[in-house]
Amino acid sequence: MNRKIIIIGLLLLILSAGCDSDVDPVLGTDQPFTLFGLFSPQLDTQRVLVFPIEPELQLLGNEALDARFTSTDLTNQDMRVWSDSILPQPNGEVNHMFWSSFTAEFDHTYLVEVEDSDGRRVEVSVRVPPETEIVLQDTDLISGIIVPVLIPGDVPNIFKVEVRYGFDYRLTTAGQKIDNLTISQEGRFQKTEEGWLIRINLRSDFVTIRDFIQDRLPVDRSYGFDLQGMLLRLVVASADWQPPGGVFDPDVLVQPGTLSNVENGFGFVGAGYRLQENLALPDSVKREAGFRIR
Numbered sequence: 001m002n003r004k005i006i007i008i009g010l011l012l013l014i015l016s017a018g019c020d021s022d023v024d025p026v027l028g029t030d031q032p033f034t035l036f037g038l039f040s041p042q043l044d045t046q047r048v049l050v051f052p053i054e055p056e057l058q059l060l061g062n063e064a065l066d067a068r069f070t071s072t073d074l075t076n077q078d079m080r081v082w083s084d085s086i087l088p089q090p091n092g093e094v095n096h097m098f099w100s101s102f103t104a105e106f107d108h109t110y111l112v113e114v115e116d117s118d119g120r121r122v123e124v125s126v127r128v129p130p131e132t133e134i135v136l137q138d139t140d141l142i143s144g145i146i147v148p149v150l151i152p153g154d155v156p157n158i159f160k161v162e163v164r165y166g167f168d169y170r171l172t173t174a175g176q177k178i179d180n181l182t183i184s185q186e187g188r189f190q191k192t193e194e195g196w197l198i199r200i201n202l203r204s205d206f207v208t209i210r211d212f213i214q215d216r217l218p219v220d221r222s223y224g225f226d227l228q229g230m231l232l233r234l235v236v237a238s239a240d241w242q243p244p245g246g247v248f249d250p251d252v253l254v255q256p257g258t259l260s261n262v263e264n265g266f267g268f269v270g271a272g273y274r275l276q277e278n279l280a281l282p283d284s285v286k287r288e289a290g291f292r293i294r
Contacts, residue, residue, distance in 0.1 A: 225292055
């Protein structure tokens with residue numbers, strides 16, 4: 001599997017298979033494995049990709065990987081031996097996806113250990129974030145229509161924070177249309193004593209929506225834009241899910257050791273889950289931001 005695709009899959013909390021192989025080998029090292037994976041309480045099966053580090057570049061056969069993969073829930077000492085699944089690739093190479101059928105528990109720490117027949121071993125410890133929720137706060141009409149939202153509790157990390165707006169408008173040529181636009185909230189959230197505070201600038205997002213549509217379509221400007229839905233979505237992630245410079249750039253992250261928490265090996269095994277909530281705002285707030293009220 002292309003490691004760039006793997007990184008993107010991790011950001012989306014999906015480990016996918018069946019793409020072209022483009023694995024960057026790590027040669028000249030005694031370290032045995034590279035791991036990429038995710039523990040999530042929203043999945044009933046946990047999966048981790050395991051790449052053997054070979055002294056020279058070669059295609060792997062269809063045989064099972066020389067690796068014993070275990071995970072231990074350090075909260076209750078529940079130990080599991082994972083199974084190896086072989087994923088053939090179009091170029092004849094195969095990838096090894098180790099898996100185990102269980103749901104990761106919120107706020108539990110898991111120790112992953114992978115060992116080959118020579119006794120070479122890599123390990124990684126990952127803590128699943130605690131369960132939390134999205135709590136809409138009182139809107140500040142004075143500061144440019146700021147909609148504050150709190151992610152309460154001891155949540156170590158959030159990213160990919162975005163709002164999906166649903167709205168309708170009219171065209172001068174074809175009547176009413178319903179559309180949507182997703183706007184990133186990067187730079188609009190920070191850690192506080194109560195949790196993560198997200199400050200959605202509704203007026204700024206309205207201008208983005210209006211300009212995006214009006215620049216592309218013959219809009220009936222007298223009708224305006226009616227806000228029909230506002231979905232906030234984000235990823236709650238483990239504390240060590242911190243890319244260099246705060247940017248999730250796959251071209252950077254695929255480089256060995258760039259984002260790695262694997263001891264005596266390479267790669268990254270994180271933990272996280274998706275969180276989303278429809279935000280219901282008063283008509284007065286929508287109107288103040290610039291939206292039309294039916």
